[in-house]
Amino acid sequence: MGLEIAASGVQALQVATVALGAPWVSGVIARVEAVVQGRHGPRILQPYYDLIKLFGKESLRPAGAGAIFLIAPFVAFACYLTVPLLIPILTTFGLPLGSMGDILGGAFVLALAAFFVSVAAAETGAPYAQLGASRTTTFSALTEPVLLFVIFTVGLLSGTDLPYKMAETVTSSASQLVRPAHLLASVAMFLVVLVETGRIPVESHRSTNELGMIEHARTLEHSGPYLALLTWGSQMKQMILYALLLNVFVLPWGLASDRAAGSVVWAIVSLLLKCVAVGVVVTAIDNSFSKLRLFKITEFIAAAFLLAVIAVLTLYLGGG
Amino acid sequence: MAALLIIIVIVPLVAGCLAFVVPTRLARLITFVSGLSCLALAVALGVGVHVGPVTFGFLRADALSWVFLVATAFVYATAVTYAIGYQSPASATSYQHRLFAGLNIFGWAMLCAPLVNGLALLWVAIEVTTVVSALLVAVDRTPRASEAAWKYVIIASAGLGIALFATILVYQAGTQVFGESYDLTLTQMIGAGSHLPVAPIRLAFLLAVLGFGTKVGLVPVHTWLPDAHTEAPTPVSAMLSGSLLAVSAYAVLRYVQICRPVLGAEFTGAVLMIFGVISLLVAAFSIMLQRDLKRLLAYSSIEHMGIVCLGISFGTPLALAGVLLHVLAHAAAKGNAFYGAGVVMHAYGTKDIDRIHGGLDVLPWTAPLFVCTIFALCGMPPFGMVRSEFMIIAGSVGSTTRIVAIVVLLGSTVAFLGLARVVTRTMFLTASVAGAVDAPSPRRGEPSAWMVAPMLAGLAVLVVLGLHPPAALTDLLSQAAGELM
Amino acid sequence: MGPDGAPSVLNGTVDTIAVVVLLAEFAMLRSTLLRSQIRLYAAQSFVVAVLAAVLAFADNSYELLILAALSIGLKVIAVPVVMSRTVRRAGADVAGAGSLRAASSALIALVAAGFGFFAVGRLGLQAHGLSPTVLAVAGAIIMVAFVLMTVRTDVVSQSVGFFSLENGVSVASLVVAAGMPLILEVAFLFDLLVAVVVFGVLIRVHHAEQGSLSTSDITALRG
Secondary structure, three states: OOOOOOOOHHHHHHHHHHHHHHHHHHHHHHHHHHHHOOOOOOOOOOOHHHHHHOOOOOOOOOOOOOOHHHHHHHHHHHHHHHHHHHHOOOEEEHHHHHHHOOOOHHHHHHHHHHHHHHHHHHEEEEEEEHHHHHHHHHHHHHHHHHHHHHHHHHHHOOOOOOHHHHHHHHHHHHHOOOOOOHHHHHHHHHHHHHHHHHOOOOOOOOOOOOOOOOHHHHHHOOOHHHHHHHHHHHHHHHHHHHHHHHHHHHHHOOEEOOOEHHHHHHHHHHHHHHHHHHHHHHHHHHHOOOOOHHHHHHHHHHHHHHHHHHHHHHHHHOOO | OOHHHHHHHHHHHHHHHHHHOOHHHHHHHHHHHHHHHHHHHHHHHHHHHHHEEEEOOOOOOOHHHHHHHHHHHHHHHHHHHHHHHHHHOOHHHHHHHHHHHHHHHHHHHHHHHHEEEEEEHHHHHHHHHHHHHHHHHHHOHHHHHHHHHHHHHHHHHHHHHHHHHHHHHHHHHHHHHHHHOOOOOOOHHHHOOOOOOHHHHHHHHHHHHHHHHHHHHHHHHOHHHHHHHHOHHHHHHHHHHHHHHHHHHHHHHHHHHHHHHOOOHHHHHHHHHHHOOOOOOOHHHHHOOOOOOOOHHHHHHHHHHHHHHHHHOOOHHHHHHHHHHHHHHHHHHHHHHHHHHHHHHHHHHHOOOHHHHHHHOOOOHHHHHHHHHHHHHHHOOOOHHHHHHHHHHOOOOOOOOOHHHHHHHHHHHHHHHHHHHHHHHHHHHOOOHOOOOOOOOOOOOOHHHHHHHOOOOOOHHHHHHHOOOOOOHHHHHHHHHHHHH | HHHHHOOOOOHHHHHHHHHHHHHHHHHHHHHHHHHHHHHHHHHHHHHHHHHHHHHHHHOOOOHHHHHHHHHHHHHHHHHHHHHHHHHHOOOOOOOOOOOOOOHHHHHHHHHHHHHHHHHOOOOOEEEOOOOOOHHHHHHHHHHHHHHHHHHHHEHHHHHHHHHHHHHHHHHHHHOOOOOOHHHHHHHHHHHHHHHHHHHHHHHHHHHHHHHEEEOOOOOOOOO
């Protein structure tokens, strides 16, 4: 088709894809998981129905919780709407607002969202929410070095820390694929994604096992529209992280290289399919391993750190 | 001449394999014959080596390897003689089989090492000596022996792993000169001279000194040595101290020979000097603290290996000839010392210095020989070590390091103090004078003539080396020193 | 280092395989069960054989293929079988924590790996058109194997540490000394086999005399 979409339109489409596609991705992953386990499972569109239902419910606030309890869901949601502007979701070229921040900026905005949600949970005074908040903060602090080393690797490999350039570098030739630095950084990033999205072996999302919950415990006190925003936000975060992993490291193909409507539509479709593929892998891990004990999670993160450090090391002598 | 090489390499191996299966009396005889014949062949090889290197296939003997070959063969011959007296025919058959077969195979591996023509084969030979000697250290099957054997095999194997890495690096360096695929023979590498690239050779040299130095007993990687040499049966201890340390030093010498033209005498000298000085001082001061007779001798071996390293580091022909003479004299002296200590322990039933008194009264032959040997180890005339140490120190005059010569003298003096103290207390002082109440007082008399004969031979060698070494020997020593330059 | 700085496909593959060997070394440091350590060693040896095969195809050298096959036969099959039999006879399962906790030993291993990596990598040795990285990774593997031998306090872990040290040297030799005559490489392999047998005997002796596989109690010989 000869139809071209304006650059700002493509950018808006990026945000819309993530916002509207994230619940769908979650639904598909839940369905796949159920099928693998031999159940029928929920409808694929169930997350949408859940969100609509939650928006219509009343919301309660614990006594003594201040303003942050109320504004945190909005801040988090706003952050999760901002990050898709910065990272390659649909295109291989930079979009107008894309140079607002580099990959480090994107990581900062994600951390900001997590920070607000954790503070809101800490404010409530409820034991499990506080438990979740403190655990999340600790583990985020531990995954920061890993993330930084992964970002360094990206920077060293592509010569810049704009995530768009990285996708370009990886797709340029076969030799880029088998670089140990690239492979190691991808694996390290995948492990970080597992930690940040709260999947096995870090956290079990299947039940409300409060003693083992890390991230999911933070939202226990919110209700109604606030809970809807938080849930939607975490689904968007999952899709953002998957998109980051895919479009910067693992499968950067399928992105639109121009603004033609056909390629943009194809980019949206391929993104959703790729996210589902990552979800299938995560589900496979879900069903193969058991949750790690809490103190073993640091060893898990240490393994990811090791991979990231070795990725940087191998770059130093020209062989990475 | 080449036939001699082949026979030396085959005989001990055959003897070892036979000793496993034949009855024990026959095994003893075979071992004894093997030891003596290897010694005779090794000495005879000197004639051929004087003319030029003798080669056959992957075997090669030049003057340098001949020195170490003779030292090893001498210790092998005396050790098997001693073992016949040490191990009474009445003890367990399986133990005797293991001991005698092990002695032969250990001797075989140590005889092969100076004779192989190639760095990779040299590494393989030394690795074989490590594993065989580890089994021999543990042959007594006591808890302490198993502890010593395990420590030995782990530390020595780790060191040899580093040495293997060094060999690979030398190979890589050689590919610049010889192409991708070549045999890593000594003739090739020595001939390459200064054409080899500096960077890999430098790292290879450091790793080789550290790796093979683990087996030589250089501080700080010497921690296995006192334990292994103490807990092994006496003939094995003699072979370990007298010849295995020397053969490992031979490996270091080959690396010095190959790397010195590339790296320069200062660098190689400095590296060896650091190790030598530290080994000498640590060992000398440790000698003062020992309570165990064999452990004392083990530290004395470390001290002498330190002196050998220092001699190599000086790099002058006189010092190098002194080093080679020192190797020969040390082989004879340390073997003797261990045999004497073994007889003393056998008579008194203990290794503890504080409980052994009045040796001269109890052992009419061994004690005087032991006293003479200990003084020989300290560098007293007229024994061979004073000549070799003098040559080493005199050889340092040419190079820049006067203070190191002073360190050598200091170390030797401290070691002398320690050894003399022990000798006085155990041999000269009687129990009543020493004030020991419950010390064992054994019957007067020698346990076995087989155990005294090697000591006589060793002492004779020391006296000859000290008073007037035969001209042929000094010629070969200078020839070997010249090859190293 | 921009997008043009990527190494060739062969170089990248070889580097990746070497890094996998290094990761197996770290995993050995972390694992406590003796059985899993032996299995990790078998896996690591298999990866080294794969490296030999890759280089054989790159060079069209059948010698390296023979070497790869021999390594598999010896290091992936024979050595683990001997070690497992020894462990089974001794009846022990867990290795014990070693003299340091897991976190400290992992950090020390990382520092050691970095030291080995840069110390060897600085030489800038190249062969086959490969970059110096692989040799540097081999240096890192050797250093981590040393840490493994030092930190662990049981005889089986120490032996596996020594065997993996030899794996590290094999990686180095495959890269810089690939032309070494086959007979020498075979000599090294058989030497390793002899060492394994002797280690097995000594472990059995140790177990018989000390009653356990631990080396933390052998302090009788001091000074």
